[in-house]
């Protein structure tokens with residue numbers, strides 16, 4: 114009988130359950146995605162040149178577990194807020210507490226476990242989908258990447274089942290220990306927003322000090338090593354929490370005093386926000402941290418991606434060299450529309466490759482010269498034979514030779530000396546396209562053609578700009594992939610976290626908006642009030658998150674050759690777009706719950 | 710005879726969509742309210758009082774019939790017009806204190822004005838004036854959960870009155886109050902009815918509350934069955950008359 118009653122409650126609110134359910138699915142899917150990389154030791158080893166990567170992932174896993182904990186407690190309070198009234202009523206009509214406890218326990222576990230299983234399936238699909246997408250669009254080479262990884266699935270299942278057992282226990286205790294009447298009228302009690310200047314000043318100072326320590330630790334990672342990352346995580350989360358706690362109250366009271374704070378429903382919105390301060394500050398500091406991690410990961414990933422052609426361009430002025438090009442190869446070169454092209458004759462023995470000095474005087478060879486290693490600044494210089502033979506950038510010509518002669522030094526001879534050499538004469542064609550990145554496909558085809566005669570190419574001895582590109586890309590692919598993949602996962606997590614926290618308040622808000630309607634607030638005014646309130650909750654952690662990222666990128670000065678800050682607008686823009694999307698979804702659902 | 714402030718003509722309300730199980734809660738209601746009148750609507754539980762009040766106060770739409778307030782038909786108001794009308798012309802007080810627990814008493818009372826974007830310079834004196842009249846000036850900075858039931862209802866009344874509405878509607882406003890607070894609130898209604906010349910429509914099942922009205926309409930099974938005028942009687946006599954009447958009316 115009671116089970117039947119519980120089911121009707123379930124049916125009446127299937128829409129809210131759908132929100133809850135999809136949120137839990139999202140969360141477990143994301144956790145699985147993360148674990149699919151983090152528990153795949155082979156993958157981590159093979160795809161990163163950074164020895165710390167394993168430990169970074171372990172930190173990430175701990176962090177994500179904590180976040181999941183918080184997330185589930187929010188999702189659970191959302192569930193509880195939906196069910197309190199129903200269960201209160203059952204108790205009033207005389208249902209036994211034991212029976213109700215059983216029901217709650219069962220309901221929580223059922224919702225949780227089924228969501229987790231669907232989540233793992235979705236996570237597998239997402240891992241495969243996002244993985245494919247990134248690999249294809251970014252031209253990545255990954256080893257041992259697997260979208261299904263059993264240890265990851267087990268870890269996800271264990272964590273979630275464990276957490277839901279706890280959540281069920283928690284629900285059981287709250288619901289059965291609270292008197293029925295209280296359940297029926299369980300509205301949050303307001304926190305009177307108070308200014309406590311001394312306490313808030315201490316909080317601000319403490320917060321600033323903690324955040325400063327965190328920023329310092331990130332900038333001095335070389336000194337602190339792994340402890341630096343742990344230190345930064347702890348201090349920044351705590352510092353952000355103190356700052357939010359101190360500044361939020363003050364900010365709301367300040368805004369209320371402005372005349373704009375009194376117009377329309379603004380006063381109502383500010384009251385709503387300060388009413389929920391205590392609830393929100395914890396979540397906001399976590400969201401700010403997640404925001405920073407997600408944005409940081411994406412920025413770093415894209416930074417590695419942007420760095421690849423830079424490094425390739427700095428390595429050579431020519432895309433490739435072809436020795437004794439046959440007709441097909443010549444056609445392929447012509448198809449690439451080279452902007453720079455030269456052909457040199459040579460004869461070669463074991464010790465050296467002999468070129469005609471006069472040919473280099475007529476068609477000087479262009480070298481690229483680094484002006485500063487850290488900033489990847491370089492300029493190009495065309496050198497004639499005399500200068501070239503003395504230049505330490507002569508290796509750039511060597512790399513354009515066939516794979517077996519990459520280490521054989523070029524020698525420039527006069528016409529007479531050259532004529533005396535008994536070896537067969539050969540011909541080296543070198544060329545550069547206008548834009549390496551735009552011609553990757555054509556260059557790949559040419560490399561395949563060359564490989565038929567020059568087996569060494571298969572081992573990566575390709576030479577030239579394209580060869581460097583392949584080399585660097587192989588080196589960075591793993592990092593790039595992890596950065597983007599984790600960024601997307603963290604973003605999804607943070608947005609769902611925020612969404613749930615906000616939506617779990619929607620139920621309590623419903624009667625407030627009904628009242629506003631009765632008092633004469635227009636539909637538009639009510640919509641805008643919701644939009645503003647939620648915008649504040651999205652924007653605040655966003656701003657703080659951006660600041661964290663800007664400082665956090667200091668860490669990557671160690672690993673990245675170009676400045677981690679260059680081209681930063683692109684990931685920020687993409688991120689802002691995704692974040693906006695989440696905001697729009699959230700207000701949409703909120704409107705539907707509150708204004709129906 | 711003056712022009713009535715509110716007219717109600719042939720009002721019907723049927724709950725439930727055609728084809729499903731339907732219930733006719735109002736079966737043709739007609740009456741007028743004169744400016745400054747204090748009218749009570751009495752009936753047993755389930756007789757259709759709340760349904761009627763919701764139609765009159767624009768909170769729900771009748772199936773047929775018309776209601777005018779200030780000669781303006783109100784049943785077809787929509788969107789912003791409806792919101793404006795609610796904000797300016799009418800005020801409500803319900804049994805379950807319609808206050809926002811996130812805002813102080815002051816902010817709650819001021820809300821109808823801020824909604825109209827009235828300048829904050831004008832808001833403060835207006836709120837203080839009405840709060841003084843209703844005897845809650847000292848509680849303006851309290852949150853609803855820091856007030857007693859009677860105080861809450863007075864804050865709700867202040868909020869309903871702040872825009873100087875033409876009509877004040879109350880649906881069992883004393884329903885959740887102890888008898889002393891109820892008496893104070895009803896005295897207050899009488900006072901604002903006289904001092905502000907605001908018309909009041911009070912819905913109640915309680916004869917004591919009804920005895921504060923000048924005229925009582927008895928509703929039964931969705932129809933108005935009978936009407937009682939207090940005239941020059943004392944309240945105690947009127948109360949006795951209501952009780953006697955109920956005895957016969959409910960049979």
Ligand SMILES: Nc1ncnc2c1ncn2[C@@H]1O[C@H](COP(=O)(O)OP(=O)(O)O)[C@@H](O)[C@H]1O
Pocket residue numbers: 724725732734752753754755756757758759760761
């Ligand atoms: N939304 C509704 N849907 C269907 N029936 C309703 C609805 N609201 C009220 N009723 C019915 O209309 C009748 C009158 O209800 P109501 O006006 O609330 O009575 P009162 O306020 O006099 O106690 C009752 O029989 C009630 O069941």
Ligand SMILES: [Mg+2]
Pocket residue numbers: 758759760
């Ligand atoms: Mg009623």
